[in-house]
Amino acid sequence: MPEPLLEVKDLRVSFPTEDGVVKAVDGLSFSIQAGETLGVVGESGSGKSVSFLTVMGLINRKSAIVEGQVLFQGQDLLTLPSEELQEVRGRKIAMIFQDPMTSLHPFYRVGDQIAEAILAHEKISKKEAADRSVEMLRRVNIPRPDERARQYPHEFSGGMRQRAMIAMALSLNPDLLIADEPTTALDVTVQAQILDLVDRLQTEFNTAVALITHDLGVVAEHCDHIQVMYAGRIVEEGTGDDIYYNPMMPYTWGLMRSIPRLGAETARLTPIMGSPPSLIHLPSGCAFSPRCPYAFDLCHEEAPALLPVDGHHAAACHLSMEDRNRIVAEEVLTQS
Amino acid sequence: MSTVEASTTPQAPERKGEPLLKLAGLVKHFPITRGIIFQKQVGAVHAVDGVDLEIYPGETLGLVGETGCGKSTLARVAMRLYDATAGSVVFDGRDITNVHGDDLRQIRRDMQMIFQDPYASLNPRKTIGTIIGAPLRLHKTVPKDKIKPEVQQLMELVGLNPEHYNRYPHEFSGGQRQRIGVARAIALKPKLIVCDEPVSALDVSIQAQILNLLTDLQSELNLTYLFIAHDLSVVKHVSNRVSVMYLGKIVETADGDGLYKDPKHPYTGALLSAVPIADPRLAKARKRIILEGDVPSPIDPPSGCRFHPRCYKAQELCSVEEPQLREMGPTHTASCHFPLETRIIEVPSDTDRGSSG
Numbered sequence: 001m002p003e004p005l006l007e008v009k010d011l012r013v014s015f016p017t018e019d020g021v022v023k024a025v026d027g028l029s030f031s032i033q034a035g036e037t038l039g040v041v042g043e044s045g046s047g048k049s050v051s052f053l054t055v056m057g058l059i060n061r062k063s064a065i066v067e068g069q070v071l072f073q074g075q076d077l078l079t080l081p082s083e084e085l086q087e088v089r090g091r092k093i094a095m096i097f098q099d100p101m102t103s104l105h106p107f108y109r110v111g112d113q114i115a116e117a118i119l120a121h122e123k124i125s126k127k128e129a130a131d132r133s134v135e136m137l138r139r140v141n142i143p144r145p146d147e148r149a150r151q152y153p154h155e156f157s158g159g160m161r162q163r164a165m166i167a168m169a170l171s172l173n174p175d176l177l178i179a180d181e182p183t184t185a186l187d188v189t190v191q192a193q194i195l196d197l198v199d200r201l202q203t204e205f206n207t208a209v210a211l212i213t214h215d216l217g218v219v220a221e222h223c224d225h226i227q228v229m230y231a232g233r234i235v236e237e238g239t240g241d242d243i244y245y246n247p248m249m250p251y252t253w254g255l256m257r258s259i260p261r262l263g264a265e266t267a268r269l270t271p272i273m274g275s276p277p278s279l280i281h282l283p284s285g286c287a288f289s290p291r292c293p294y295a296f297d298l299c300h301e302e303a304p305a306l307l308p309v310d311g312h313h314a315a316a317c318h319l320s321m322e323d324r325n326r327i328v329a330e331e332v333l334t335q336s
Numbered sequence: 337m338s339t340v341e342a343s344t345t346p347q348a349p350e351r352k353g354e355p356l357l358k359l360a361g362l363v364k365h366f367p368i369t370r371g372i373i374f375q376k377q378v379g380a381v382h383a384v385d386g387v388d389l390e391i392y393p394g395e396t397l398g399l400v401g402e403t404g405c406g407k408s409t410l411a412r413v414a415m416r417l418y419d420a421t422a423g424s425v426v427f428d429g430r431d432i433t434n435v436h437g438d439d440l441r442q443i444r445r446d447m448q449m450i451f452q453d454p455y456a457s458l459n460p461r462k463t464i465g466t467i468i469g470a471p472l473r474l475h476k477t478v479p480k481d482k483i484k485p486e487v488q489q490l491m492e493l494v495g496l497n498p499e500h501y502n503r504y505p506h507e508f509s510g511g512q513r514q515r516i517g518v519a520r521a522i523a524l525k526p527k528l529i530v531c532d533e534p535v536s537a538l539d540v541s542i543q544a545q546i547l548n549l550l551t552d553l554q555s556e557l558n559l560t561y562l563f564i565a566h567d568l569s570v571v572k573h574v575s576n577r578v579s580v581m582y583l584g585k586i587v588e589t590a591d592g593d594g595l596y597k598d599p600k601h602p603y604t605g606a607l608l609s610a611v612p613i614a615d616p617r618l619a620k621a622r623k624r625i626i627l628e629g630d631v632p633s634p635i636d637p638p639s640g641c642r643f644h645p646r647c648y649k650a651q652e653l654c655s656v657e658e659p660q661l662r663e664m665g666p667t668h669t670a671s672c673h674f675p676l677e678t679r680i681i682e683v684p685s686d687t688d689r690g691s692s693g
Contacts, residue, residue: 043539043541044539157630160630187566187631188567189606189610189627190402190630192609193626196626214540215540215612216540216612216614217569217612217613217614220613220614220619221612221613221616221619240616244615254541255540255541258543258544259540259543259544260569260570260572260573260574261569261613261614261615262568262569262572262596262613262681268551269548270544271542272541272544275509275511275542276539276541
């Protein structure tokens with residue numbers, strides 16, 4: 001396998017607070033290959049956003065304890081001096097966020113904001129930067145881009161603002177685009193437009209994409225590789241087929257059984273019991289064990305390692321493979 | 337439609353005679369004014385623009401549509417939180433379009449609402465005992481000394497610990513807060529509950545808990561729901577019938593299966609094509625319809641069919657003449673000049689499903 005574009009090794013991020021230490025990310029290791037799309041699925045508080053904010057160097061190091069390695073093209077971003085990190089951030093790794101309204105500055109014209117990002121990294125004239133920003137707006141399918149570039153964010157609809165954010169993120173042709181819940185605030189038809197656009201631009205620019213979402217439906221169609229996160233760890237990873245048709249971890253089963261599906265005959269949903277754990281007082285052993293209907297003694301004592309099932313498919317669970325295969329066949333897939 | 341396919345929609349209760357809620361030609365326009373002293377109306381937001389809707393006792397009617405299509409306004413007019421610009425609201429056989437004061441308060445006892453945001457819809461300075469008990473005190477349905485046991489019984493019914501009577505909303509998680517909202521809504525034993533995006537703000541694992549709770553309460557207390565959401569799969573799961581709304585109008589109504597297996601309006605088709613499906617093979621096999629642009633402004637809706645500027649099937653007629661809702665099947669109406677003839681999502685047959693595991 002070629003050298004991965006991004007390799008995260010045993011990343012731990014914790015925040016000391018008055019109530020105790022919040023363990024947001026708890027030993028996370030994964031890698032992204034050039035040009036690939038990685039889907040990161042998890043509920044609120046699973047550490048999916050914090051881990052990628054750490055990759056971007058956007059976590060305040062004064063208020064957080066960060067351990068581990070984030071290797072991007074061989075360089076450890078966690079130890080890089082801030083000037084050098086500034087070069088990587090924006091130019092090589094770009095990020096788009098959930099709420100396009102709060103990520104654009106309301107006082108400046110959209111075109112100027114994109115040009116500013118280009119000028120921060122490239123020595124070109126303002127005129128050239130302005131032309132590039134119009135060109136980028138055109139590439140993200142904004143009609144009349146020259147007029148639109150002179151408008152303010154409030155004159156854009158939600159979908160168009162997110163397009164403008166994508167234009168800004170891709171204006172420097174980054175190697176990695178981190179999209180943190182890019183469509184959560186948008187309507188489904190607009191969501192489809194944006195995801196389609198990301199797909200198309202990804203092929204055009206050969207950018208690797210990390211798509212962070214809570215929606216199992218969004219990652220199903222758009223990702224090569226999916227990792228499911230729970231309480232700051234990866235509990236299962238694999239291809240779309242692995243995760244959707246052969247899930248091997250009770251939390252993933254729980255997610256599958258709790259979503260109503262258009263194509264399925266679900267008379268009644270099977271929700272996951274209880275609520276996500278406190279990150280200050282993580283349960284001993286497997287973090288999912290208090291909510292897991294299949295948990296046994298070992299689960300409460302020892303955290304399971306992420307072990308390969310086959311190929312790239314891996315899951316963290318103490319249940320034996322026979323048990324898991326039986327449960328999947330009898331209880332999980334019967335519903336879908 | 338073949339009869340081999342098993343029904344996936346909740347069994348519709350028998351329609352007993354009169355609808356519980358009947359909206360006829362309902363219109364709600366919000367005026368846009370200009371000037372400070374002499375305000376004159378320069379336009380109007382056509383939030384709801386001629387909606388006919390009937391909800392029968394014991395059923396769940398789903399209402400789907402995107403932001404700004406008027407679905408929440410429609411619910412608020414039906415609840416008499418807004419006054420209708422035109423049209424009528426008939427609740428339980430009585431025209432309540434122009435009812436005010438005490439009479440209205442009496443009617444409100446029978447219609448309650450569950451809101452989207454469990455953080456914003458609970459007063460942070462009141463204990464949850466006070467919050468759930470508020471409707472009981474306002475309507476004096478229960479003597480003062482019986483309120484606490486009644487509230488604790490309600491808490492138990494929605495799956496909250498009755499010992500938490502004196503806690504404040506911030507001590508609860510999102511899912512538990514939504515349970516508090518549900519308890520408050522059922523406190524007066526209403527006939528109709530309007531659920532306005534009740535699970536949109538919740539995590540998936542919690543979403544299912546609340547959906548199941550709503551289903552259980554419906555059969556226990558014989559409730560009727562108007563269930564509003566933007567997520568088609570959630571709406572289809574809970575509803576007997578589903579109405580699709582676009583720019584202030586209902587464009588299609590069918591039972592959940594009919595809508596999904598046999599959509600007629602191109603907008604419904606686009607929604608089905610866009611909704612995320614947690615099944616990669618099914619998702620990749622469906623027809624791809626990517627709509628251009630955004631929903632037009634309701635201040636100046638397009639001529640003819642309101643969907644025609646974004647419609648992939650539009651012809652000249654569509655921009656001139658507005659299509660009326662017409663019968664497309666026994667329980668299926670849609671308003672389109674050129675209805676869809678093919679499915680968007682292929683329904684997997686039983687054999688496919690077996691081999692996918």
